[in-house]
Amino acid sequence: MAATRTRGSSFSRNVSTVTSQNSGLKHGPNGTTFLSSGIPDLDKILGGGYTLGSLVMIMEDAEAPHHMLLLRNFMSQGLIHKHPLLYASASRDPKGFLGTLPAPASAKEDKTRDLTNEKDLRIAWQYKKYFDPQLNISSNNGAQQDYCNDLDLRKPLDRHFYSGMNVGCVSIQDSPDLASLQDQCAKFLSQFSRNEANISSAGRIAIQSFCSPQCKFANMEWHMLSFIRSLKAMARSSNAVVLVSFPPSLLSPSCSKRLQHMADTLLSVRAIPDEDKEMAKLLTGYQDMVGLLNVHKVARLNTQVPVILETTTFSIKLHKRRYLVLECLNQAPVDGSSGSSYNTSGSCSGSTKAGSLDF
């Protein structure tokens, strides 16, 4: 039996990069594996990406469709990495949604973006010709080119990515209950059941707007809870990530809380009201913000140590109106004359009150 050794600092394994070529997977701590969310900033915030075997839940805001950004990037990134995908939504023709997925940015635009982000390395323009363009990208980004792509929201994903057999679309609008969806998920996840050997491939399940009112089962809260619960259990024993978005405002508070507890990673998106003068004074770059993203919980598989982030609220912005970026909120300089003081509520419980921001 291992002897207890009290150490000053907790031991953590080094995180190594891509496990195998183009698999889109990365080793994580404590024997976990990450796959990319499709949003480079979100991968960084979550410490690598979404953990294989975890259930990611996104709490929607009824006033804005920002959860779609997270969903689209997740699905698109998976298709680029050839991860089999199962997509379920309440629309009549879920396959049509695949046409709206973003494509990876073309190489030239990509490099421009990296260069503008490069803080430390500044090369005078006349010397650029001596450098191989590849070297300008820092080694960190070099690996990330494979793992997480910059997805261009204005360019639709090429058909060949999703015309294959590894993409399944399910419409849940007409089903009286979730039994058939559960069976399909079970069948899908059985392809990736976990054993200690190397992970050959990973799967992704994306369920959009779960318990939206178009579904016949929208009133059967316990039925929905048991579906999510079994989905969570099935995901745990497979090499897949399940992403579910749901509108908490349409559920009873206790049902919504139960779902929040079930999530391994819990995110929420919020709309930013247009022309909000209060908020414009509070934050810099307010005009560019599309919405807010809150990270409530980060998956803690195989460990008891919680993940504490520097900040839990991020602004969602579109860089060049194409690329999704997440930024920490920056307080604007206080205008002495107005005398307003920021009463940022310290609570991190992620309340949905507009104006309670966690810096």
Add this chain to the structure above:
Amino acid sequence: MEHKELNLLNEALGFHNNNLYGRFVLVEDTVDTTAAFVLHQILKHSFSSHPSSSVIFLALSHPFSHYDRILRKIGCNLAAQRDNKRFFFIDMLMLQFPDEGKPNDVGFAAVFEKIESVIKALPQDNTKFVTIMIDDISFLQVAANGSSNDVLDFLHYCYTLTSEYGCAFIALDHKDIYLNEEKPAIISEMEYLADILVKAEPLATGLAKDVHGQLMVLHKQHGISPVKIHNFHFKIKENSIECFYPGTKI
């Protein structure tokens, strides 16, 4: 190994005085602050409390591998204990009682019978040192399609084992689920029955890297003296829990 860190949590739970045998410990937490670490700590301690102690673990949240890895880091080998017939892991992750068909109580009765059969199969003297843990109760109600009565019956039966066999009964539940309910039956009854109540909450001031939350441990000494309360802050590490009084974190 016996003089392990006598931290505030161990002291509050009364590890060094009397063990938890014959008592019901209810652990409560919220979305922001999980109290699973309390279960891990109690789990580890229960093996060292007595050479022939055993643990029956009803798992509804996480698979065995999760607990195995965590406990290994805090110095306890669950796989070995399982092989030595001291750790019984009952995987109920997919437990679900059908809506129609057999009523829930039949399903729950089967689970209870399994627990009892495990206890009865132990050597005579060892039945006094059994710990039953449930992680966590909120999933029981989901499995029962919302029927709180069936869940309560099952939990009551488990509670009787504390007096019949002198078991320790530890259960985890999420307090914030019941906050908005009109009749939060399950949590109220469990809080009433509990001998020891452990509540984990986030700090009122929000997130912090050094302090992960605050813990309140409440001992109900029925009828004899007023309740004894311990309050402290904690920080969870891979291989231990640091507990300290508010403001004394070094």
